[in-house]
Amino acid sequence: MSKKRAGKKKEKGKERVLPTWTGKLDITRSGMGFVVIDQLEQDVLVRPSDFNTAMHGDTVEVRVTKPAARNGRMQGVVSRVIDRKQQAFVGKLEISKTFAFFLPESDKPMPDIFVPLSNVNGATNGARVMVRMLEWEPGKKPLGEVIEVLEDVAENDLAMKEIILENGFPLTFSEDVLEETARIPEILSQADIAARRDFREILTFTIDPVDARDFDDALSIRKLKSGYEIGVHIADVSYYVQPDTALDKEAYQRATSVYLPDRVNPMLPERISNELCSLRPHEDKFTFSAVFHITAKGEVKEHWLGRTVIHSNHRFTYEEVQEVIESEEGLYKEELLLLNNLAQKFRKQRFKKGAINFSSQEVRFKLDEQRRPIGIMIKESKEAHQLIEEFMLLANRYVAEYIGKIEVNKKSIPFPYRVHDQPDEEKLVPFAAFARKFGHSFDTKSPEKIAASFNQLLQDVQGHPEQHVLEQLGIRTMAKAIYTTKNIGHYGLGFEHYCHFTSPIRRYPDVLVHRVLQDALDSKFVFDKKMEEKCKHSSERERAAMESERAGNKYKQVEYMQNFLGEEFDGVISGVSSFGFWVETVEHKCEGLVSIASLSEVDDFRLIESDYMLAGLRSGRKFRMGDKVRIRVVSANLDKRQLDYEWVITASLKEHSKKKNNG
Structure with a gap:
């Protein structure tokens, strides 16, 4: 958020200059407001009478009226609302x-x-x-x-809608946007086809989740005399979504699709995302492509970037491709096995050059007709997923490198890079000390040494009791990836240049990338002075989407665990605090809190932050992140999206605790 201008205040005959800032208004339950400003360590207090129509989460301009006293906050009034976080609300009429x-x-x-x-x-x-x-x-x-x-x-349907609204995403598209979308021609013009590189005769297919409807990327492959030509073809959303139209303005405001367990709240209307732009099989489609000449050893000899037209021959699911990889049988097996072989070579090279190999598990809910969860599945990254991932990373990197090398009058073109900073030293030092307690050394002398240490640690902990805790804590030391025009590289991937080019149906920065890239290919170098502002907005909307997704998953966890009140499960401690510890069940991956109050009959527990644990003052009992425990489900509160667990204490331990307390 930025400092806008100075206000004036008279003080004993002098004019005292007090600033005006831009920030986000946070209203507490008591009604008091605080404007959070990026550049300031302390926020600005605003009383309810001075909100000037601003509501919780709005981006506002705040004029400071009273400077900070010793150990106090500045006070101010909202001079105007710049952007409303939420436009729709649920209630009673x-x-x-x-x-x-x-x-x-x-x-x-x-x-x-x-x-x-x-x-x-x-x-x-x-x-x-x-x-x-x-x-x-x-x-x-x-x-x-x-x-x-x-x-x-239904209550669960309404809860999902409220989550979307609370995070500032509209549930519907305006009439202007829908009318504009309806007017877009479905038939591709021959003139536009002729202006593109034609890939329609080359074998092309998509690989997506089984329930996907918006296919935004496809791969083509053909044999050359020395190696292979592999095309990464991305839906040409920027052809349909023109700058400054109602459709474009709506897409920018949303900036991303939101994926909840039972629905998608899309960035673009369905006619764009699922019909016009979706790379459906047996249809001619306009794409923006990165085409590579790759040797059998996985070396990129040359590449080409530009607009294309494709015709997908087949729509694969990840499961179908994984079956071909494992059995070495099936449709287009030679092409799929070759692509997989190259992808694994790219993957190996990335980790060798410093990319960090954090593995992740994705929890998915099996839902009934009323969208209630009846089962939980763990989706793991297999070679079929890695195949697509590596070719998307390749395209993203080469597009960013192409733009990154262009200078006009010694100035770089404003461009939405996807960057990832080095780990936070304040978080890294205690993490390295904690890892040493398990016998894992950690070299923090340079960014390269840190990455190598992470990869060695992640390899060494596989199958060990401390695996879960060190993986989770390692991820928490990492900075958050953001969009910005300031290219500092992507630390986690080990890339000097990186951007998002491959998902324009669901991410607005990819649309911006396509536009800048086409201008550059046409030798039209546009210096968009608002690009950094657009990057910040996109990063903020991405965080809001992640908050929505976390809240949606938590709601479904609580909804599911309502079926198991009073039942016991094995779990792993996933976090600790002064008021208790969180446990994630092994069977369902559902996280709940064991409050410190529920442990009072055993001992008085205190938080030891350096060891990520609660320790009993008398019994010596310890609860540390990564420890396995047995819990009982005692409460599932849908309104608060909160699960409460109870630690299951054995009869002998209860007796032992009583004796200690009495003795």
Whole structure:
């Protein structure tokens, strides 16, 4: 957030300059507001009477009215709302003869919304509804309209919608956007086809999850005299989504699709994402491509970037490709086995050059017809997934390198790089000390040594009791990847240049990359002064999407574990704090809290941060991250998205604790 301008305050005959800042308003449950500003260590306190129509999560301009006293905060008033985080709300409608009022269901203080009778859209008095705020003039009540009556909406459906809304994503597209999308021609013009490199006669296929509907990448392959030509073909979204259109503005505001356990809230309307742009089999499609001449040893001899037209021959699922890899039998087996062989070579080279090999497990829910979870599956990264991953990484890297080498009048072109900083030293030092307690050395002398130490540690801990804790803590030392025009490289991948080029259907930065790349290929070097602002917005929206996904997964975990109240399970301690420890069940990967209050009959426990553990003052009992424990499910609160567990104490340990306490 940025400093905007200075305000003035008279003090004993002098004019004292007080600044105006841009930040995000955080309203506590008590109603007090705090504007969080990136450049300041302390936030600015704003009283409710000075919100000036701002609500929780809004980006605002705040004018400082009182400087910080010793050990205190600056105070200020919101001078204007720059961007609203949330436009739609869930609550109750109260209708009188001449007007209606909407009473929001929110744990944050906010005003009732005035709804003209012409805007109730069939809702009746007392109905639970979703209302969109249309405008809010200072000194007046906000004005809104009913967009959905929720009487027949299932609670779990409503909970997912509220998660999306709370994080600032709209549930529907405006009429302008839908009308604009409907006007886009479905048939590809011959003139546009002629202007592209034609790959329609070359074997091409997609590989995606079994339930995917938006296929945004495809691979083509053909044999050359010396090696192979492999094309990475990406849906040409920028052909359909033109700058400054209603469609483009909506896509930018969303910046990303949001993936919840039972739905996708898309960045683009379905006609774009699932029809016009989706690389469906047996259809001609426009793509933006990175085409590589690769030897059998995995060496890239040359490459080409540009717009293409393709015709996918087949749609594979990851499971189908994995079956071909393992059995060496099936459709296009030679091509798939060759691609897999090359991908594994790329993967090996990446780790050799300093990429960090963090493995990850993805939890997926099996849902019934009412979208209730009836089972949990663990999705692991297999060679079929790695095949696609490596070729997407290759394309992303070469596109970023191409743009990164261009200079005009000794200036780089503003471009949305995907960067990842080196590990945070404050987090790394205690982690290295903790790893040494398990016999794992960690060299922190240079970024390269750190990466090598991480990879050696991840290899050494496989199958050991400390594997889970060290993997989790290792990930927490890492910086967060972001979008920015300042190219510092991608530490985790070991790349000097990197960007996101391969998923423009679900990520707006990829659309920006396509536009900058095409301009550069056309020798039109555009210096977009707002590119860094667009990068920050995209990074913020990405974080909001991740928060939505975490909340959605947590809700489904709680919904699922309601079936097991009172039952016992094996678990692993996944985190500790002064008020208890979290346990993730081995069977379901569902995390819940064992509160320190529930342990009081055993001992008084204190947090030892350096060892990531709770230690009993009398018994010597320790609960450390990574320890295996037995728990009982005691509570599953859907409203709070919270699971509460209880540590299962053996009868002998209970007796031992009683004797110690009495003695």
